[in-house]
Amino acid sequence: xxxxxxxxxxxxxxxxxxxxxxxxxxxxxxxxxxxxxxxxxxxxxxxxxxxxxxxxxxxxxxxxxxxxxxxxxxxxxxxxxxxxxxxxxxxxxxxxxxxxxxxxxxxxxxxxxxxxxxxxxxxxxxxxxxxxxxxxxxxxxxxxxxxxxxxxxxxxxxxxxxxxxxxxxxxxxxxxxxxxxxxxxxxxxxxxxxxxxxxxxxxxxxxxxxxxxxxxxxxxxxxxxxxxxxxxxxxxxxxxxxxxxxxxxxxxxxxxxxxxxxxxxxxxxxxxxxxxxxxxxxxxxxxxxxxxxxxxxxxxxxxxxxxxxxxxxxxxxxxxxxxxxxxxxxxxxxxxxxxxxxxxxxxxxxxxxxxxxxxxxxxxxxxxxxxxxxx
Amino acid sequence: xxxxxxxxxxxxxxxxxxxxxxxxxxxxxxxxxxxxxxxxxxxxxxxxxxxxxxxxxxxxxxxxxxxxxxxxxxxxxxxxxxxxxxxxxxxxxxxxxxxxxxxxxxxxxxxxxxxxxxxxxxxxxxxxxxxxxxxxxxxxxxxxxxxxxxxxxxxxxxxxxxxxxxxxxxxxxxxxxxxxxxxxxxxxxxxxxxxxxxxxxxxxxxxxxxxxxxxxxxxxxxxxxxxxxxxxxxxxxxxxxxxxxxxxxxxxxxxxxxxxxxxxxxxxxxxxxxxxxxxxxxxxxxxxxxxxxxxxxxxxxxxxxxxxxxxxxxxxxxxxxxxxxxxxxxxxxxxxxxxxxxxxxxxxxxxxxxxxxxxxxxxxxxxxxxxxxxxxxxxxxxxxxxxxxx
Numbered sequence: 001x002x003x004x005x006x007x008x009x010x011x012x013x014x015x016x017x018x019x020x021x022x023x024x025x026x027x028x029x030x031x032x033x034x035x036x037x038x039x040x041x042x043x044x045x046x047x048x049x050x051x052x053x054x055x056x057x058x059x060x061x062x063x064x065x066x067x068x069x070x071x072x073x074x075x076x077x078x079x080x081x082x083x084x085x086x087x088x089x090x091x092x093x094x095x096x097x098x099x100x101x102x103x104x105x106x107x108x109x110x111x112x113x114x115x116x117x118x119x120x121x122x123x124x125x126x127x128x129x130x131x132x133x134x135x136x137x138x139x140x141x142x143x144x145x146x147x148x149x150x151x152x153x154x155x156x157x158x159x160x161x162x163x164x165x166x167x168x169x170x171x172x173x174x175x176x177x178x179x180x181x182x183x184x185x186x187x188x189x190x191x192x193x194x195x196x197x198x199x200x201x202x203x204x205x206x207x208x209x210x211x212x213x214x215x216x217x218x219x220x221x222x223x224x225x226x227x228x229x230x231x232x233x234x235x236x237x238x239x240x241x242x243x244x245x246x247x248x249x250x251x252x253x254x255x256x257x258x259x260x261x262x263x264x265x266x267x268x269x270x271x272x273x274x275x276x277x278x279x280x281x282x283x284x285x286x287x288x289x290x291x292x293x294x295x296x297x298x299x300x301x302x303x304x305x306x307x308x309x310x311x312x313x314x315x316x317x318x319x320x321x322x323x324x325x326x327x328x329x330x331x332x333x334x335x336x337x338x339x340x341x342x343x344x345x346x347x348x349x350x351x352x353x354x355x356x357x358x359x360x361x362x363x364x365x366x367x368x369x370x371x372x373x374x375x
Numbered sequence: 376x377x378x379x380x381x382x383x384x385x386x387x388x389x390x391x392x393x394x395x396x397x398x399x400x401x402x403x404x405x406x407x408x409x410x411x412x413x414x415x416x417x418x419x420x421x422x423x424x425x426x427x428x429x430x431x432x433x434x435x436x437x438x439x440x441x442x443x444x445x446x447x448x449x450x451x452x453x454x455x456x457x458x459x460x461x462x463x464x465x466x467x468x469x470x471x472x473x474x475x476x477x478x479x480x481x482x483x484x485x486x487x488x489x490x491x492x493x494x495x496x497x498x499x500x501x502x503x504x505x506x507x508x509x510x511x512x513x514x515x516x517x518x519x520x521x522x523x524x525x526x527x528x529x530x531x532x533x534x535x536x537x538x539x540x541x542x543x544x545x546x547x548x549x550x551x552x553x554x555x556x557x558x559x560x561x562x563x564x565x566x567x568x569x570x571x572x573x574x575x576x577x578x579x580x581x582x583x584x585x586x587x588x589x590x591x592x593x594x595x596x597x598x599x600x601x602x603x604x605x606x607x608x609x610x611x612x613x614x615x616x617x618x619x620x621x622x623x624x625x626x627x628x629x630x631x632x633x634x635x636x637x638x639x640x641x642x643x644x645x646x647x648x649x650x651x652x653x654x655x656x657x658x659x660x661x662x663x664x665x666x667x668x669x670x671x672x673x674x675x676x677x678x679x680x681x682x683x684x685x686x687x688x689x690x691x692x693x694x695x696x697x698x699x700x701x702x703x704x705x706x707x708x709x710x711x712x713x714x715x716x717x718x719x720x721x722x723x724x725x726x727x728x729x730x731x732x733x734x735x736x737x738x739x740x741x742x743x744x745x746x747x748x749x750x751x752x753x754x755x756x757x758x759x760x761x762x763x764x765x
Binding site (some may be wrong): 236292 | 427499524656662663665666667669670673674675677678680681684685688695698701750752753754756757758760761763764765
């Protein structure tokens, strides 16, 4: 039977992840990256690979540790607590999930091995507008000879500025879902990448494709059937992102409770005021409830992936609401200091806002739930 | 014990086969409304032969209290086996065979604090639905501040002489026995002078008076004790340490009110309310609220499951159960506001097509008061879980 608590392996993974990240990537490290204008630290990425994290979803045949989605989510959750910035979700979660479905293809197998070893990063070039909507893809992949020619614009491609390769979603037919997924190097002729200056200081790019050549070899899976490989990858990314946001919520909440226990006004600790106590208790409850949806999403993806869509949308929808509440309460309860750049709470607020939008916000996932439920 | 508990797959198959053979078709109607509950007790009138048959066949096999030890009338199931049992009941839309305060509250407290003799004496009649219990906790001067109870028990050698008044005693007029918080040391600090006593509601000096509520129903009573003699062996735990038992029991009560006690509890479905009222979900605000409530309902249910898994793994949930109570009851109120809105004017009639919906809606308003108010729950969380200063 599905059990929503951590097993022994997962508890060890969380403990070792926390120990490592507290040392190697506390929030100060994020501030250093932001100040230096860098999206992530390649040395940290290499260390994460040495720990097996980049291969958490890569089969053992390709050198991964293959621990499953629940474990990947736990890693993302720990990263969220101290705002670790890396291509983990794009590469180790989404690209790995897409490619492992076609792992009998030697090229995909090789890519998976390089993801596990930390030698290859990916970005998913899906959206073309301001909201997540893969089914609205307009970019064309025109058949030319034995191959394709890709032309169009992708925007808000997370990790798109730094990724070595891109998984590109393009239209190959008129039917709504006649889409094909291409795996191409990010520096191929005809690709222009323009950095987007995001509020969370992380990597996001607008990418234009001007007659970019792709061969049949570059197709991931089958022509016109992108969604069969992409859907599991999207779900994996959405769940991991929801986990990151829940970790982020816990991180912001921890700072807030500490502040309530040390800040004095009117001669008393502000944590003695019932108005603040009850709000803190409500927020704690909210994080606990969302944590259950994250655990459930991981278990469903590992044990019953065909039916995991509801569990994943539930986790992402709730994580969006929780993260929003956690950072708003975080700033409000800190008062003026919460508004300063010198204090970390603003980083949590800005990351929470970006993470809400990426891969579908509350409204997107509420709509998915409504459709599944038949409303 | 007709089930092979050593092999999970075989176990499920056997449960399924047993249900197919033993669960009457009438008990597979998915009815989880208050009127369909089998409470049991000396004065219980079964609503149908099927209800009686279903209770008896489950009781014979320990399935009214599946996780209790077999020697006390349970089936000795572990957490995973209980999940299989409940999921198989759900699969065929079966009603629970028996629900009671004995199962939800007194039983767990007795299993934890009672002597072997007390368990043998009190638990099996609960599992067979023969004795119905009520809870004597609140008093006119002890609501949220429960430890201020004033009902007193004087030591008379072989018995306590109990005098005082309880209030909000659920179904006291229908119950056979009561478990009550009685002050047995008036000089001790308020938490240290309370004993947890059990006595028969037919004892001389016990009387009850139902309280009519805004829903028109009278599920709660005032209960009066006038020189009630309670034998000395009818105490759970140690004299004057009844607060420990009370607190332990409250965590179970909170889980029950949150919707976790029965392990199911989805209750009324929005689709059915809409159908009964001839309404649909085309209105934007109604649809939005329906989805939001669905998200909350699934999330809270998963949290109840997660906490139960945690408890089964030996990690107590403790004060965090206050969160289940808070989240579950606030959600239940919100859902019933949605149901009333979906039902429109049809749901404004006491006897309309939506049945007991208006009474149920009013009843939910007590959910966030009984068993500790939402505000008390938040205070428990802030002080005992978060460690904020008092």
